[in-house]
Amino acid sequence: MTKSFDAYEKISVATDVVILTSDEVETNNPRMSAPKGLKVLLVKRDEEPFNGEWSLPGGFVDVNVGIEQAARNKVAQKTGVENLYMEQLYTYGNELDRDPRGRVISIAYLALLNKENIQQNTDSNTKESQWFWVMIKNGQLLYSTDGKGYYLIDNLKIAFDHKQILQDALERLKNKVLYTDVAFQLLPELFTMRELQDIFELLHGKTIYSFRRFIESKVEETELISDGKAHRPAKLYRRR
């Protein structure tokens, strides 16, 4: 019944990383402030299978590299960021034909980073990559290329089961911001209440009342102020 170690055919192991950051959507109205959005990094595949479709950054795990390290290496390659918050999401491998090339299981990670740390042009390979805005509304995952018009994620061609992974990632983050401090990983050191609140509201798809009261124990006020717009300026806060 029990076969020995070497009797088992080995399996291809991959990691895929949902890399998220927050950024402000462009506005040219000097009265309105720029709303914050959540962005995920996708890369366009340039080979079969799913040639031309969008996919999560990822790749196969080398037999001499730990699984989380493999994911970190991929993030470093795509964004230049070395130290960042990362957590394991889930391992996908129930379907034998997830990947038409052969049996592949994939360990998905969630990586959160502050956009100020992102390096441009660090990727030594030539694959096209793009940040897409994402949000959850009525339990549905929406995406946008400009932060204004949001569409159902099904309208975007996404390779493998990566749509599911992305969905699972946002669902996890949605829950986790409520009982951990992960949300701060998405922002620079200094931020306004509104910027932080926008992240929570995007994930939950609804306005959060009395957000200040909810978050106040986790932040501390600074003397600095976010100025420039035609309305009352906001104090800047940092994580406590």
Added chain:
Amino acid sequence: MTKSFDAYEKISVATDVVILTSDEVETNNPRMSAPKGLKVLLVKRDEEPFNGEWSLPGGFVDVNVGIEQAARNKVAQKTGVENLYMEQLYTYGNELDRDPRGRVISIAYLALLNKENIQQNTDSNTKESQWFWVMIKNGQLLYSTDGKGYYLIDNLKIAFDHKQILQDALERLKNKVLYTDVAFQLLPELFTMRELQDIFELLHGKTIYSFRRFIESKVEETELISDGKAHRPAKLYRRR
């Protein structure tokens, strides 16, 4: 930079399953009722590495079997139970030398079952297996062979990183019983409030006040009664 599919050495993939059930601890006092405990199934290794130590039921994933199915097969082999609650816990694979035989990553599952469904002697192989009582007290994982004297888990010889997996499993269950209905999976269809409460209290290592109030929306009363002991009998409930 990007190597092709076949350029990667494949990796051994295993699953390990934390199989839990609840059972009552023997008492011969006709006045006291039998307290409920949590039990985990461990198997004694009969080969290197870690020969003679206890380990979680598990094994390598066949290239033609889905990862969850592999875990389900293992549970069926050890307990005879085919339909049961199971969820993926975490994938262990950061350390390259988790297994001295070679690079192995392991996907851990949590399986919950009602002891009434367990078949005896279903295991066709000859490995010795044993149910150990477990509980969390002051954040520490304790085990017992008789449900009475509990000891630090470090006093038990456990193979690989399976102690960590077991710890992670109980931590997950501890949190999950609070916001899901998974606890019912550990009990027969009919149970008393005290049996259910015992499970919650074992996991949290403290008494839970007003447990009825907390759980009442999830259960429904039956006309049946748990009799036999020298004190007020308890109504039996079922999951709503």
Added chain:
DNA sequence: ATAATAGTGTCTCTAAGACATTATGCG
């Protein structure tokens, strides 16, 4: 009667939902 547990009631405290009110700076 009494040991031992089942089951109910109540008081307090904290956190969240919903929203009204006041403050501030630029165009």
Added chain:
DNA sequence: CGCATAATGTCTTAGAGACACTATTAT
């Protein structure tokens, strides 16, 4: 000034913690 947003205050409700009190059976 008034638009747009920041920041504070308040009323209500839901739930958890802690514990007192009453009910019921076999010995």
